[in-house]
Amino acid sequence: MAIEEWKELENGDHGDLQNPLMPTQEEQQENGSLQMLYLSTFAAVCGSFQFGSCVGYSAPAQAAIREDLNLSLSEYSMFGSILTIGAMFGAVTSGRIADYIGRKGAMRMSAYFCIIGWIAIYLSEESLSLDIGRVLTGYGIGVFSYVVPIFIAEIAPKNLRGRLTTLNQLLIVTGSSVAFLLGTIVTWRTLALSGLIPCTTLLVVLFFVPESPRWLAKVGQEKEFLSALQRLRGKNADISAEAAQIQNYIETMQSLPKTKLVDLFQSRYIRPLIIGVGLMVFQQFGGINGIGFFASETFASAGPSAGKIGTIAYACIQVPITVGGVILMDKSGRRPLIMVSAAGTSLGCFLTGASFFLKNHGLLLEFVPVLVVVGVLIFIAFFSIGMGAVPWVIMSEIFPINVKGITGSIVVLVNWLGAWVVSFTFNFFMSWSSSGTFFIYSLISLMTILFVVKLVPETKGKTLEEIQASIDSQRDI
Incomplete structure (x- = not known):
């Protein structure tokens, strides 16, 4: 890549806006294939979509749930608002969990909590099981709200990091809108089952993507760190400079x-x-x-x-x-x-x-x-x-x-x-x-x-x- 083109890239010129998330031809030649980076980002933002689905669920389901389960307005208000209580507990534990079992491990755990929560809502016959399911999904999205942007930021090259991390918010909004619209045409139980789709998709795709290289370097898995970084940048990309910078920074932090x-x-x-x-x-x-x-x-x-x-x-x-x-x-x-x-x-x-x-x-x-x-x-x-x-x-x-x-x-x-x-x-x-x-x-x-x-x-x-x-x-x- 020419020096002038590199300066343009550093100043924010990322090529044709018709494909704003795709690298230019020069970037592809420099970095190799970024398909694994995009696949990893897709896996993460399935968690963001799940976040939006949970937030958007309660509004279209309100009338039908209250009628079917004979809930008072206060009982349904509890069901709707208790999501944030679960999310607060998820937020408190999210950082430690992501540091201990890794970014992928934290996303897997969050997906399991959401799946159990949605099944509990689907099977509910009274308010208690509804609330339990809502708390579980709230806990899951509380962890997702931390680990998704962190994971994307840690895997993305600096020239794409902002756009890829912003996909977190885009998929939250999309998930909420889809839940709202879908809730107008399907039953509340079917809408709850639809919440399983982003979770299961995330779990499947996570099998094929690497862990965050920075987390692997932090926990001392040097071989896995280099392998993950190479997969994310493409097999023909030169990762030596970026790997050295990450390792030097990790060593400095761990000396504290x-x-x-x-x-x-x-x-x-x-x-x-x-x-x-x-x-x-x-x-x-x-x-x-x-x-x-x-x-x-x-x-x-x-x-x-x-x-x-x-x-x-x-x-x-x-x-x-x-x-x-x-x-x-x-x-x-x-x-x-x-x-x-x-x-x-x-x-x-x-x-x-x-x-x-x-x-x-x-x-x-x-x-x-x-x-x-x-x-x-x-x-x-x-x-x-x-x-x-x-x-x-x-x-x-x-x-x-x-x-x-x-x-x-x-x-x-x-x-x-x-x-x-x-x-x-x-x-x-x-x-x-x-x-x-x-x-x-x-x-x-x-x-x-x-x-x-x-x-x-x-x-x-x-x-x-x-x-x-x-x-x-x-x-x-």
């Missing part, structure tokens, strides 16, 4: 004392931990789960004409916009993408808040339904393009491998805790002040921009080891 929870407050680790936790706080407290879970009610509260149109548009817009984020991830960089996304979510919340303000004061009532729909759609479009995916990408990139398990668990736990808090409090806030609720979310999105400007590094075009060196150098300034 064993990390305890209190050690995370050392200057070496506190900066990436603040970045990871901060991004998840801003992602969740910007209102995504409150707005997403109760979008239909929000549209309906603005006026009957907004309900159906808004709900259909909301369901249709997420997937194509998230695809746009996949294309832009390694083209524009992480920092610009998340700042543009946060600015857009702030605008969407402001417009929605303004519409409710007008409604409450009896002003321009004919424009209120349109303004609510436009505001929420702007919010979800800009969230899908950056705020949904970028925090997970950055989380998978910024932590040293010797603390990645414990720090990753903390970050994922914060994310799930935030999801529960926002979804639980949304209706209370709306009862207090519908316009004030969205104005608060708008302000939090603006604060996200300031946080990114001050603390978040650009990770595009850098290896995971180069990112650590960059964070360390900023700490020393």
